[in-house]
Amino acid sequence: MEDGEQREWGAKAWTYLSSVRSLSPLIQCITNFVSMDLTANTLLSAGASPAMLHSPNESPDFTPQVNALYINVGTLSDTWLPAMELAAQLASKLNKPWVLDPVAAGASRFRLKACLDLISLKPTVIRGNASEIIALAKASFPSTKGVDSSHDSTDAVEAAKSLANSNGAVVAVSGAVDFVTDGNRIVGARNGVPMMQKITATGCAVTALIAAFVATDPSHAMEATASALAVFGVAGELGMETARGPASLRTHLIDSLHGLDQTAVISGVKITAI
Ligand SMILES: Nc1ncnc2c1ncn2[C@@H]1O[C@H](COP(=O)(O)OP(=O)(O)O)[C@@H](O)[C@H]1O
Ligand SMILES: Cc1ncsc1CCOP(=O)(O)O
Ligand SMILES: [Mg+2]
Numbered sequence: 001m002e003d004g005e006q007r008e009w010g011a012k013a014w015t016y017l018s019s020v021r022s023l024s025p026l027i028q029c030i031t032n033f034v035s036m037d038l039t040a041n042t043l044l045s046a047g048a049s050p051a052m053l054h055s056p057n058e059s060p061d062f063t064p065q066v067n068a069l070y071i072n073v074g075t076l077s078d079t080w081l082p083a084m085e086l087a088a089q090l091a092s093k094l095n096k097p098w099v100l101d102p103v104a105a106g107a108s109r110f111r112l113k114a115c116l117d118l119i120s121l122k123p124t125v126i127r128g129n130a131s132e133i134i135a136l137a138k139a140s141f142p143s144t145k146g147v148d149s150s151h152d153s154t155d156a157v158e159a160a161k162s163l164a165n166s167n168g169a170v171v172a173v174s175g176a177v178d179f180v181t182d183g184n185r186i187v188g189a190r191n192g193v194p195m196m197q198k199i200t201a202t203g204c205a206v207t208a209l210i211a212a213f214v215a216t217d218p219s220h221a222m223e224a225t226a227s228a229l230a231v232f233g234v235a236g237e238l239g240m241e242t243a244r245g246p247a248s249l250r251t252h253l254i255d256s257l258h259g260l261d262q263t264a265v266i267s268g269v270k271i272t273a274i
Contacts, residue, residue, distance in 0.1 A: 005273065006269065006271065006272060010266035010267065010268070010269040013227035013230055013231050013265050013266075013269045013271070014265040014266055016213045016216060016217065016223075016227040016231070017046065017213075017231055017260060020048050020213060020215075020216055023215075023216055025049065025068060025215035025216060026048075026051060026065065026067050027043055027048050027051065027068050027069075027070055027208060027212055027215065028051055028059075028062060028066040028069045028070065029050055029051065029052050029072070029208060030070070030072065030080070030083060031101075031204060032073070032075035032103065032201075033074075034074060034075065034200055034204075035074060035204035035205065036052055038200075038201040038202070038204065038205045038250065039072075039204055039205050039208045040052065041254050042205040042257065043208050043209065045254045045255075045258035046209055046212055046257055047212075048209075048212035051066070054083050056082060056086045059083065059090055063090040063091055064090070064094055066091075066096065067096070067097075067215035067216075068096060068098065068214055069087055069097075069098035069099070070099050070211040071084045071098065071101070071123075072100075072101040072103060072207065072208075073102060073103050073105075073111060073115060074147065076110070076111055076114055085121065088118055088121040088123070089121055092122050096218075097124040097218040097221065098124055099125045099126075099127065099207055099208075099210050100118055100123040100127075101126075101128065101207035102115040102126060103128075104132065104147045105132040105136050105144065106131065106134075106135025106136075106141055106143030106144035107141075107142065107144050108141065109141050112135065112136075112139065112140075115136060116139060119163075122168065124218065125169060125214060125221055126163065126170075127171075127172040127206070127225070127229075128172075128173065128174070129153075129173070129174055129203060130149045130151035130152060130153045130156035131143065131149040131151050133159050133160050133163060134151060134159045136159070137156075137159035137166075153174060153175025153179055154175075154177065156179070157173070157179050157181070157274075159173075160173050160179060161181050161183055164181050164182055164183035168183075170182050170221045170225050171183075172210065172225050172226075176190075177189065177190050178190075178191075178192070178226070178233070179274070180225050180226040180229065182221075182222045185222065185273070186273070186274040187222070187226050187273050188272055189226055189233060189269070189270065189271045190233075190272075191229070191230045191232075191269065191270050192232070192233030193233075193236050193237055193240045193249075195236075195240060195245075195246060196233075196249070198245075199246045199249060199250045202232075202236075202253075206228065206229060206232045209231070209232055210228040210229070213228040227271075230268075230269040230270065231257070231260065231269070232253075233270075234260065234264060235253050235254075235256040235257035235260060236249070236256075237268065238252075238264065239252030239256040240252070
């Protein structure tokens with residue numbers, strides 16, 4: 001039963017990856033300085049088309065052209081926040097999917113409020129690590145050490161459900177198991193390797209990949225989100241077979257994502273309903 005369910009998810013994930021490769025969705029990324037390179041390379045190796053355009057003077061022209069918007073608050077500043085809000089408002093008005101990565105949401109009052117204000121602009125998906133999702137659900141500061149999680153993803157399942165129920169977004173918590181919920185259903189993806197935590201911006205990169213998958217099928221954001229997380233994890237597992245540490249894993253993960261075939265995805269994806 002579980003094997004059949006996993007193969008069904010594997011087939012679904014392969015369909016999403018194939019759609020990203022054939023449609024090459026244009027993804028506007030307003031993301032942090034640390035993650036720009038890995039995020040753009042992850043999107044390219046999956047077949048999507050990244051564009052790191054963040055000026056508020058450009059969004060009125062550019063956001064209407066994109067297939068999805070990705071906002072990441074990692075290196076938030078006073079000047080970037082209005083640009084994020086404007087792009088999110090445009091995406092929501094135009095019914096385009098947009099995805100939020102609330103990096104270090106509980107690290108400061110400024111960041112927590114910025115994330116909660118962005119969430120009021122109706123993201124399609126929110127993907128964070130466990131500490132970030134708990135901080136958002138509780139709206140509490142201080143609640144994280146910084147950008148890294150001090151909780152396991154299992155600790156944040158209830159917080160993820162409550163966040164999804166309070167704002168209508170699909171919420172994903174990453175970790176050893178990636179959980180995805182729409183507030184009602186929950187699925188878990190058990191892919192990836194612990195070494196992925198030792199590469200900066202893997203979380204940011206997988207959130208961008210979620211935006212690309214959701215861009216191909218906005219009305220099934222939960223399925224697209226779980227598939228993106230599992231596919232990224234499979235690429236990490238294959239990359240780890242030849243990596244010697246975090247630096248080479250970064251390279252091999254991108255290579256593996258680019259080279260994934262149907263057999264690797266269908267047999268590698270480990271998603272189940274919880
Ligand atoms: N212990 C783990 N085992 C397997 N994969 C992991 C583990 N921890 C994180 N990952 C994977 O690493 C990526 C980044 O997740 P995470 O480290 O939780 O995000 P962030 O970088 O935002 O803190 C995700 O694809 C996640 O599935
Ligand atoms: C280290 C750091 N500092 C601000 S943003 C950032 C990158 C965080 O990336 P991730 O959340 O994917 O670990
Ligand atoms: Mg992160």
